[in-house]
Amino acid sequence: xxxxxxxxxxxxxxxxxxxxxxxxxxxxxxxxxxxxxxxxxxxxxxxxxxxxxxxxxxxxxxxxxxxxxxxxxxxxxxxxxxxxxxxxxxxxxxxxxxxxxxxxxxxxxxxxxxxxxxxxxxxxxxxxxxxxxxxxxxxxxxxxxxxxxxxxxxxxxxxxxxxxxxxxxxxxxxxxxxxxxxxxxxxxxxxxxxxxxxxxxxxxxxxxxxxxxxxxxxxxxxxxxxxxxxxxxxxxxxxxxxxxxxxxxxxxxxxxxxxxxxxxxxxxxxxxxxxxxxxxxxxxxxxxxxxxxxxxxxxxxxxxxxxxxxxxxxxxxxxxxxxxxxxxxxxxxxxxxxxxxxxxxxxxxxxxxxxxxxxxxxxxxxxxxxxxxxx
Amino acid sequence: xxxxxxxxxxxxxxxxxxxxxxxxxxxxxxxxxxxxxxxxxxxxxxxxxxxxxxxxxxxxxxxxxxxxxxxxxxxxxxxxxxxxxxxxxxxxxxxxxxxxxxxxxxxxxxxxxxxxxxxxxxxxxxxxxxxxxxxxxxxxxxxxxxxxxxxxxxxxxxxxxxxxxxxxxxxxxxxxxxxxxxxxxxxxxxxxxxxxxxxxxxxxxxxxxxxxxxxxxxxxxxxxxxxxxxxxxxxxxxxxxxxxxxxxxxxxxxxxxxxxxxxxxxxxxxxxxxxxxxxxxxxxxxxxxxxxxxxxxxxxxxxxxxxxxxxxxxxxxxxxxxxxxxxxxxxxxxxxxxxxxxxxxxxxxxxxxxxxxxxxxxxxxxxxxxxxxxx
Numbered sequence: 040x041x042x043x044x045x046x047x048x049x050x051x052x053x054x055x056x057x058x059x060x061x062x063x064x065x066x067x068x069x070x071x072x073x074x075x076x077x078x079x080x081x082x083x084x085x086x087x088x089x090x091x092x093x094x095x096x097x098x099x100x101x102x103x104x105x106x107x108x109x110x111x112x113x114x115x116x117x118x119x120x121x122x123x124x125x126x127x128x129x130x131x132x133x134x135x136x137x138x139x140x141x142x143x144x145x146x147x148x149x150x151x152x153x154x155x156x157x158x159x160x161x162x163x164x165x166x167x168x169x170x171x172x173x174x175x176x177x178x179x180x181x182x183x184x185x186x187x188x189x190x191x192x193x194x195x196x197x198x199x200x201x202x203x204x205x206x207x208x209x210x211x212x213x214x215x216x217x218x219x220x221x222x223x224x225x226x227x228x229x230x231x232x233x234x235x236x237x238x239x240x241x242x243x244x245x246x247x248x249x250x251x252x253x254x255x256x257x258x259x260x261x262x263x264x265x266x267x268x269x270x271x272x273x274x275x276x277x278x279x280x281x282x283x284x285x286x287x288x289x290x291x292x293x294x295x296x297x298x299x300x301x302x303x304x305x306x307x308x309x310x311x312x313x314x315x316x317x318x319x320x321x322x323x324x325x326x327x328x329x330x331x332x333x334x335x336x337x338x339x340x341x342x343x344x345x346x347x348x349x350x351x352x353x354x355x356x357x358x359x360x361x362x363x364x365x366x367x368x369x370x371x372x373x374x375x376x377x378x379x380x381x382x383x384x385x386x387x388x389x390x391x392x393x394x395x396x397x398x399x400x401x402x403x404x405x406x407x408x409x410x411x412x413x414x
Numbered sequence: 415x416x417x418x419x420x421x422x423x424x425x426x427x428x429x430x431x432x433x434x435x436x437x438x439x440x441x442x443x444x445x446x447x448x449x450x451x452x453x454x455x456x457x458x459x460x461x462x463x464x465x466x467x468x469x470x471x472x473x474x475x476x477x478x479x480x481x482x483x484x485x486x487x488x489x490x491x492x493x494x495x496x497x498x499x500x501x502x503x504x505x506x507x508x509x510x511x512x513x514x515x516x517x518x519x520x521x522x523x524x525x526x527x528x529x530x531x532x533x534x535x536x537x538x539x540x541x542x543x544x545x546x547x548x549x550x551x552x553x554x555x556x557x558x559x560x561x562x563x564x565x566x567x568x569x570x571x572x573x574x575x576x577x578x579x580x581x582x583x584x585x586x587x588x589x590x591x592x593x594x595x596x597x598x599x600x601x602x603x604x605x606x607x608x609x610x611x612x613x614x615x616x617x618x619x620x621x622x623x624x625x626x627x628x629x630x631x632x633x634x635x636x637x638x639x640x641x642x643x644x645x646x647x648x649x650x651x652x653x654x655x656x657x658x659x660x661x662x663x664x665x666x667x668x669x670x671x672x673x674x675x676x677x678x679x680x681x682x683x684x685x686x687x688x689x690x691x692x693x694x695x696x697x698x699x700x701x702x703x704x705x706x707x708x709x710x711x712x713x714x715x716x717x718x719x720x721x722x723x724x725x726x727x728x729x730x731x732x733x734x735x736x737x738x739x740x741x742x743x744x745x746x747x748x749x750x751x752x753x754x755x756x757x758x759x760x761x762x763x764x765x766x767x768x769x770x771x772x773x774x775x776x777x778x779x780x781x782x783x784x785x786x787x788x789x
Contacts, residue, residue: 089685124679124682124685125686128683130684130685288711293706304499307499309505310464310505311500323711331668331710332709333706333708334706334709335706339721341723342720342721344709344719348715348716351691351716
């Protein structure tokens with residue numbers, strides 16, 4: 040029986056969040072399972088809510104020590120209802136990771152992975168080990184490191200999912216916000232490879248430069264005085280009628296729809312009561328801004344906005360195409376789908392308030408990676 | 415050559431709106447056309463923006479007289495861009511009407527309509543005559559009056575379109591706002607006939623009584639202190655994951671999504687980071703509230719909101735099914751799809767500021783009908 044450290048997050052009914060690093064017994068692989076020694080796990084924006092909920096981590100304090108290390112932080116009474124489904128349950132955290140298969144079940148599919156580097160999406164990645172079905176593994180080609188393989192699911196499949204959504208819903212070009220992010224840069228490379236026109240929205244001059252250096256053709260700076268004009272022109276040039284917005288709150292989605300409508304209705308005459316007939320869609324795939332989303336509806340009646348979630352997209356395309364997407368990620372993990380990291384931290388350091396102050400803010404261009412085998 | 419009076423609306427570049435009642439020559443029917451003597455045309459909420467744009471009709475003044483009657487009203491500079499596509503163009507107004515075919519082209523299809531009462535959607539219904547393709551006519555059964563037939567397109571096909579959208583998008587029950595309206599009452603009758611569960615949202619006790627009298631099972635009063643609880647319970651009881659909202663602005667769509675998520679997540683445990691996996695959708699098909707739509711996104715990631723337009727729906731279902739829908743309307747025009755009217759007014763009276771003050775406000779339960787043959 041293998042034992043290993045694993046991070047858990049608990050929302051206690053006394054309005055506290057508790058992070059604990061516990062030593063747990065790892066499940067023995069069944070016939071179709073593999074046991075993975077986790078070597079690298081990224082901290083993605085999508086890991087933050089499972090990890091910290093709505094707790095005020097600036098007020099976090101250590102409790103326990105050694106083999107029983109805990110970090111406790113207060114949660115405001117008002118936000119407790121948001122987390123009612125998880126109260127008093129120690130929950131695993133960490134969406135994705137990479138590591139080496141160190142034991143397998145008896146099936147051929149499982150045995151074939153013995154000793155291989157795989158990426159997995161266990162939802163319990165902040166741990167030393169994970170036991171998962173062999174069929175869920177993304178198997179890497181030779182010569183790839185765990186650090187290179189760590190982010191093979193969330194960002195790569197999200198960018199591939201954007202393009203697949205575009206095709207399924209009859210659009211031909213994309214608008215993307217927070218475009219200087221790790222994901223945004225990946226999307227620039229992917230769209231270049233696939234000859235898909237992409238309108239990148241960033242927040243500063245410096246970010247414009249980052250994307251231009253990557254070869255991005257359309258980059259609009261939301262801090263510029265003529266942002267609306269830039270965006271309308273870029274949408275007009277590309278014909279983009281689909282946007283993916285990581286910001287979620289505020290006016291960004293509304294702004295994209297307004298500029299799409301301006302581009303599409305520029306030559307309209309007559310009543311045009313309901314605006315252009317082309318369907319204009321913005322999907323919110325993140326929530327960097329927690330403020331409400333505001334829509335002034337100044338874009339006729341052929342528009343939509345909604346949540347977008349990568350696993351829902353994979354379910355929509357089906358098993359075969361999802362497998363093709365994963366193979367593409369494996370084949371291009373050092374190029375198109377490469378991620379870069381600000382720093383490595385250990386499982387123990389994940390519970391250090393000083394480290395949390397670094398990795399919790401969702402700052403564009405910073406990304407941390409956890410190395411569970413280093414303590 | 416037939417001549418007749420027709421109402422036109424012009425947004426002038428000098429920031430005025432001009433309504434004029436002009437005498438125009440009516441097009442002679444081509445082989446596949448019919449000439450309709452318009453006898454009754456409803457004033458629908460969807461006619462308001464084409465008629466008045468953003469003009470301040472409280473400041474409207476008459477100009478011209480007799481055969482050249484005009485009404486002129488100011489438009490604020492700030493709202494002129496909304497109407498840029500229609501500046502300095504006299505545009506026909508009036509979505510739908512009913513009348514008698516008084517001349518036809520030579521084709522069999524056209525000749526078959528000679529003398530028949532038809533409903534049409536000419537977009538120029540505030541007129542004495544219209545020449546339209548025979549194929550666009552909804553032909554009524556014997557014994558129907560023009561007044562009974564006047565509203566055969568906009569509201570009936572909207573309610574049928576709601577149900578068809580529900581089926582196409584895999585929902586099984588509906589939420590509807592402004593449910594005491596003419597359209598709302600029609601939807602109650604239709605859903606009862608089709609055994610579709612419907613959650614009706616109204617704004618007052620009196621409106622609750624109106625819908626209860628029609629046999630509506632689920633009626634929620636948005637002015638009640640426990641509205642959220644009422645709505646969540648009704649959604650839970652019906653399984654409604656699709657809403658149609660006539661209000662558009664403010665918090666109503668958000669509120670519906672919140673209550674859907676509460677109903678769907680009531681037994682959730684664990685992280686539930688992205689909320690329930692069932693897709694929750696609200697379509698905005700009107701804009702009674704012109705304020706921005708505000709979404710707090712407190713319903714996970716499987717949700718959508720968007721514009722909904724009946725003609726887009728008809729295009730989606732195709733010609734054959736659209737024809738079946740129209741036949742159903744003809745067969746049930748005195749029952750399921752019956753409309754009632756507050757008062758009849760003439761074309762001349764449409765230009766009377768005192769009459770406009772009555773028919774312009776989109777008041778639930780009032781509906782005016784124009785009788786072009788009466789002056």
